[in-house]
Amino acid sequence: MINEKDVQFYKENGYLLVRGVYNQQEVEEMRTAVEGIIQRAARAKSDQNHAWQGDFLPPEQLKKLVLKGFHDVQYHDAAFMRAAIHPRMTEVLNGIIGPNVQLHHSKMLVKPPSNGAAFPMHQDYPYFPHRDHTMLAASVHLDDADMENGCLCVVPGSHKQGVLPHVGAYYLNHKEHPLSSGTPCPAKAGDVLFFNYLTIHGSDVNRSERTRRNILFQYRDASDVPTADVHFDWGMGLMVSGTNPDFNNVKPKYEIISAK
Ligand SMILES: O=C(O)CCC(=O)C(=O)O
Numbered sequence: 409m410i411n412e413k414d415v416q417f418y419k420e421n422g423y424l425l426v427r428g429v430y431n432q433q434e435v436e437e438m439r440t441a442v443e444g445i446i447q448r449a450a451r452a453k454s455d456q457n458h459a460w461q462g463d464f465l466p467p468e469q470l471k472k473l474v475l476k477g478f479h480d481v482q483y484h485d486a487a488f489m490r491a492a493i494h495p496r497m498t499e500v501l502n503g504i505i506g507p508n509v510q511l512h513h514s515k516m517l518v519k520p521p522s523n524g525a526a527f528p529m530h531q532d533y534p535y536f537p538h539r540d541h542t543m544l545a546a547s548v549h550l551d552d553a554d555m556e557n558g559c560l561c562v563v564p565g566s567h568k569q570g571v572l573p574h575v576g577a578y579y580l581n582h583k584e585h586p587l588s589s590g591t592p593c594p595a596k597a598g599d600v601l602f603f604n605y606l607t608i609h610g611s612d613v614n615r616s617e618r619t620r621r622n623i624l625f626q627y628r629d630a631s632d633v634p635t636a637d638v639h640f641d642w643g644m645g646l647m648v649s650g651t652n653p654d655f656n657n658v659k660p661k662y663e664i665i666s667a668k
Contacts, residue, residue, distance in 0.1 A: 409499045418504050422567030422607035423593070429496045430548065430598040439550050441485035442516055442621055445478055459525035464582040465613075473613060475525035476518035480642050481623060488514060491548065492625050497600070498649045501627055504602060505542055508630035508650035512536065512543065513641035517622045519558050524614025526558065528579040529587060532605035532626070533571055535578060536639040541567075542629035543605040550621035554594040558614040560601055560622075561590025567606035580608065587612055630654070 410426060418424040430438070449455040458477035461470060482488040491497065492511055501509045513536075519525060532545060553559035563585075575581055587610050593601050603609055605626070614620050630652045634640075645652075 409496050410503045415503050418602065418604075421564040423562045423564065423601065423603035423609075424500075424504070425593055425595060425599060425601050426500050427596070427599050429500065429600040430491065430494065432598065434491065434494070435550055435597045437487045438491060438548070438623060439621065441481070441487040442518060442550065442623075445481065445484045445516065446476055446518070448484075449478065460527060460579070462528060462576050462579060462582075464528035464579065465526060472523050473525040474520050474523050476520070477515055479513060479515045481514050481516050482511075483642060488623060491623065492646075493648050497546065497625075500600070500602065501546070502649060504544065505627060505629050506650075508653060509627050509648045510630045510652070511643050511646040511648050512626040512628050513639070513643045514623065514625045517624060519611075519614040519620040521557075521614060521617045521619055524558050524620055526587070526613045527610045528582050529561075529563070529585040529590060529608050529610040530574060530579040531566075531572060531608055534574050536605070536626070537571075537635045538605075538628060538632045539635050540629065540632040541604065541606055542632040544627055545601075545603050545605065546625045546627060547601045547603075548623040548625070549595045549597050549599045549601070550623065551619060552594075552596050553620050553622070555592050555612065556614075556616040557618045557620040558611045559595065559620070560593050560603075560609055560611050561587060562593060562601075562603055563590050563608040566608040567604045570606065572608070579610075
């Protein structure tokens, strides 16, 4: 699926777009699963807006923006578990990360037409810092994405700058790091954009009449460890490929919610 040149590209640029990781049928299965989550969340009255807040857009514009986001989608529908460990996905992960890969967490990001939320430029590092910086996002496209419907933009090579100071709700100063500083990564449904958690990235508002649905999996080398007690997720530590060299090192914390 990828070759040595691709791996080199990722190392140099901190990102890699891989075409056709999922076929049409697999994409369709995930779309149905996304719709199911949205429906069930609405019935459970858990469908709050996850649009990022801050000062990166005027308040009256921010107010209108909507993001349907849910974490750990593999706990909602098995389609996402199959996607997380899909052989074509693991092949790329093995090329970039190495043989032993763990899932850290997942989320779905649905930007509805006309008012789908923007993500100001940021690194993912502050949300779940790790020692060896092996963490990467694999953003699975369930729709064709371009600048019109708010595709991802990355700053090539920015992972080499290391950890940068973030402001407010963990994004970079938007005057120093405007969205226009990023390289747009238009993609087709089934394509996956891989980017390191130090790579600066963001995305614009969905101004089109098309929905933009992405599933984002965060993966890390199984020997990498968190350096702060933040963002401990249910999915954290699930072996996606290989073996766990340090199984005593990190134990996920579970919160028991009593049944009503
Ligand atoms: O999917 C997107 O447009 C951006 C998502 C993102 O940057 C994030 O979740 O950290």
